[in-house]
Structures are given as C-alpha cells and as structure tokens.
Amino acid sequence: MEITVIPSVNEARADDLINKTVLVIDVLRATSTMLTALAHGCRAIYPVETVLQARQLQQPGYVLGGERACKKIPGFDYGNSPFEYMDDRIAGKHLIITTTNGTRAIQKSSKACTVIAASLLNGKACAREAAALNKDIVILCSGTQDVFSFEDGICAGQLVGELQSLLKDRGTEWSVNDFGLSMLYAFQQVQSDITRALMNCSNGKRLCKLGFTDDVIYCSRLNLIQMAPVVRGGKLSAPLVDQLT
Amino acid sequence: MEITVIPSVNEARADDLINKTVLVIDVLRATSTMLTALAHGCRAIYPVETVLQARQLQQPGYVLGGERACKKIPGFDYGNSPFEYMDDRIAGKHLIITTTNGTRAIQKSSKACTVIAASLLNGKACAREAAALNKDIVILCSGTQDVFSFEDGICAGQLVGELQSLLKDRGTEWSVNDFGLSMLYAFQQVQSDITRALMNCSNGKRLCKLGFTDDVIYCSRLNLIQMAPVVRGGKLSAPLVDQLT
Secondary structure, eight states: OEEEEESSGGGOOGGGGBTSEEEEEOTTTHHHHHHHHHHTTOOEEEEESSHHHHHHHOOTTEEEEEEETTEEOTTOSBOSOGGGGSSGGGTTOEEEEEOSSHHHHHHHTTTBSEEEEEOGGGHHHHHHHHHHHTSOEEEEEOOBTTBOOHHHHHHHHHHHHHHHHHHHHTTOOOEEOHHHHHHHHHHHHHGGGHHHHHHTSHHHHHHHHTTOHHHHHHHTOSSOEEOOOEEETTEEEOOSOOEEO | OEEEEESSGGGOOGGGGBTSEEEEEOTTTHHHHHHHHHHTTOOEEEEESSHHHHHHHOOTTEEEEEEETTEEOTTOSBOSOGGGGSSGGGTTOEEEEEOSSHHHHHHHTTTBSEEEEEOGGGHHHHHHHHHHHTSOEEEEEOOBTTBOOHHHHHHHHHHHHHHHHHHHHTTOOOEEOHHHHHHHHHHHHHGGGHHHHHHTSHHHHHHHHTTOHHHHHHHTOSSOEEOOOEEETTEEEOOSOOEEO
16 A cells, blocks of 8 residues: 655645545644534534635535634634634534635545545544555645645654554555655654644744644644544545544 | 755755755765765766766866766766775766766755755764854755655754754754754654664665665765865865864
8 A cells, every 4th residue: 555645735736646545634723623623513514715615605504614814714603723613503513614725635635535634633543544445545734835834744644653553453565655754753753742843833833823822732632533534525524423532 | 044944856946045055965875975975085076967968078087977777877987876986096086977866956056155965974064064154054855856855854854953953052043944843853763773764765775676785874874974065166075174084
C-alpha cells in the first residue's frame, strides 16, 4: 500500500487522487471543528467555498457556520471554534460551513474514492478506516493560503504512524513518500507535548493572539473522538455509531 | 532574523532570494561531494547544468566530474561519489561538475547575497558562517526532480538547530517557517542514528541498491568537515583555511 503525504492543497493534483482514499487534514481548525459538531449529534455537514454559497444553501433545519481570517462571519449561527459546537443546539441539525483552507481541500479531493476528514482528535479512527478500505492512501494537508502548516504536517505524521502499525500487524507491505517519512519523525519528536508544539507554530501563535488558546489546546488532543467522518456527494457525516470517549 | 526552509528547487522563486544568505543542500550527493573535493585540496568547483556545458568549459588543469541517474558520465574523470575525491589527484585542480539537482539549486540562487553549499558533513560550519553574515537566511533543499528529498530536509533541520543555538547565544531574535520547524523536529528525532534514517529514505535506498552504501554512510556523518564553501561568480571555493577533522 502506498501512502503519499501532500504538504498543501495547491500541490495536490485532482487526477492523482482517483481511486485513492484521501485523508483531508485541517487541524486548526476546520476538520477538528466539523468532527466535534458530528460528535455532538450534528446530522450532516456541507462544506462550501464562499459565504454566498453558504447563504444560498440555507433552508429550515440548516444552520450556518464558518470563518474568515479566524473570525465568525456576520449573520452566521456559528464561527469556526470547536467549542461553539459542543452543546445540544447542533444535535440533529444540518450544518453548512465555509472555511478558507479545509473546505478547499475537501473539494479538491472530489475525484477520490473515499474522503475522510482527519485531525489529531480522530487520527487513530481515520487510520483504521483508511487501512480497512485497502486502497492507496493520500494524506492531504490543507495548509494555509497555499503554504504548508505545521499542525497539519504533525497530524499527517500521526496518521502515518498509526497506518504503519496497523499495516505491519496485518502483514501488508507499505511505503511512504519522503515528505510523509519526515512528518512521521516530526510527530514522534513532539508527541509527548503536542500542545506546546502547536502553540509555537504560526497558526497556533495567531489563534492564541486572537484569544483562541483553548481551541489550540483542544485541537492538539490525540484520539479524543473515535469517529472517521466520510464525505459523500459533498456531504460530511459520521458513517457509524461512534462515541465521544 | 528570518529563516525560511524551501522543500525543493521548483518551489524557490529567484526574486525571493535577493539580499538573503542561501544555504543550498544536496546531501545525496552533490554538496557532500563538492565539499569533500574542496576539503582534499580542490582549488575551485564550477557547477554546470549540462554535460555539454561541462565539456565546453574544459581546459588544461581542469577535470570533469558528475553524474546522470547516479552514474558517472562516459569520458568524465570523476563521478559523483565523494570517495572518488578523497585522494591527492584532486589537489590544486579546478573541477567542472554537473549533477542533476544540486547544480540547479545553486544556479537558482544566483540572486542571493551569499550562497553556501551545505550538507550534513558541514552543517555546523555553514550555520556559523550564515549567522555571521547577519542577513535573513533561506535554506534551499535541492530535492530530486522537483520533489522533496528526506535527506535534504534532515540537513535543513540540522541547520535550523545550529542556527537556533547560535542566535540564542548572541541574543538575536529569530523565526522559522512551519516547514523548517517540522524539519528541526524530524532531525532531532533521527539525530542519534542518521545513517539508518538515510538508508530508509528513497534516495538512500536507491543508492544502496546501486552499490553506493558507503556513500550514504559517509554523507550521513555530522560535522566531519569544518568548512563552508561559498559560491561566487558561479565558482565554488573554500573561503578560509579549513581543516578536515
């Protein structure tokens, strides 16, 4: 099984994702937030690129979420902080969400066989799901405005590590590209204190400055949620009965 | 001081290197080999892109070196293995060398203020030289055919680590981009056994298969040579009296 880690959305070519399982990562904060909403009972999530698209999709039973430059969009129900999605108001709702980088990564993956939304919060569950699908895997770091982001790379390293042990256990041969290998080592180096590492990277610093320190701390927790949300027909949902541990 | 690590040549924009100190890395094997030749008394090195250019530059007192697909070019005096340059035959000679990736990276850096050829073998010396120059630093990984190479990233991590401690010691504020931060952690993780890590990356595996295992072992040694070769007017030379420790 081939595992390829791609550093940012603009380095991904849509045709290279055909027949692959794609794990999309946007740790700070899109995939962490979407996962949190699903774990709190949100029924489905529709990631869209623009604020206009989000408003056009709105209908009864749907709520709007998202951010621009880390801030809530005027008139929207929710921003992009995972804490906003941790109560019962989101249960049973459909969420239309627009974020800058994570949404673009999900849309870029439209030709993949399966697309899974990954974060540090659910790395183990995502790796298990991806390994079970038995196809070559592309791990797509969203990055920030076309530039690689540290926290996405660390999550890619977590995924490579989890996949490595799963595939080794079942005797499947596997390989990873040099970028993925580097991220595996970087993850292993910071594993004992990921929160501190995330607070030192550029998005982490920026979010802390904007008052979202708790978001960075929360998003740096490993395997808090046992759920691998799958994107189908542009819609993100939890495929199985999952649990918040 | 800003430190920016760039994953491969095709991601570097020549104009972004203006007024910067650029550290060019091609661990397997161009910069390791050129450094080794200089440490053994080679007078100057002229990196060129094509075999034709190399032949056109030849004159008495000049020798030809280089590789294509890891192999010596027919009719050339030397290949690209550092071991070929470890004897007295190279002393006092001018070397015209053509390699696939390292040469391209050096040429891409032509607008930089200073260009230094770095490898694991001379990381400490290069960091010292770059810190002393007091300009923003770009660490340019050559990569392989426009793709990031693990060994260059590990060397970038070594350089970031050395720069970090030098700049901290003298109280200079510094920052590094997220990619450089990841490489620093990856380097720290493999530091205790870099040879093994290099043998597991794609160029390392390829070279071992082709019979160049000793090259990989040699090129993975840290700070064996106390020399920071500088490129001036397309010519690479050792700026100071240096020593092979």
